[in-house]
Amino acid sequence: ASFLVKHLLIDWREGEKWFWDTLVDADYGSNSVNWQWTAGTGVDSNMFVRIMAPLSQSEKFDAARYIREWVPELVDLREPYIHDPDEYGARPKSYPRKIIGHKAGRERALKAHEVVKG
Structure with a gap:
């Protein structure tokens, strides 16, 4: 997620969509909120400048x-x-x-x- 969003500057929603379609046990809350957290958006998110x-x-x-x-x-x-x-x-x-x-x-x-x- 960090590589996609921060290194490649690809919108976090693209990663979220791919995982949603790929994961057998996809969970809306976990998937979308974790992608938002990594991207530094949404509530209670990681700061964008924290890069792996x-x-x-x-x-x-x-x-x-x-x-x-x-x-x-x-x-x-x-x-x-x-x-x-x-x-x-x-x-x-x-x-x-x-x-x-x-x-x-x-x-x-x-x-x-x-x-x-x-």
Whole structure:
């Protein structure tokens, strides 16, 4: 949700619709309110400027084992390369290129927030 809304600047309602159509146990309250919370809209929401830091969290919480289990293209990479193969020039050919880098996505989201804020 955070990546879709903040890095890609896609309206939270698009994510909400996709999850509603995809989840077997979709719940209107949980689905729509959680998307609003992530987007920083609605009541009692997360501040929009709080943007996830997936790369630092990956290293901090030792996600390498999880990545090796669920991302077979990265199974042979050692740390710290496994957390951000592009950053280290270690991206295997079979691993897709980034849609947007975290730093660029974060800066883009903060600029968009400033524009909306006025």
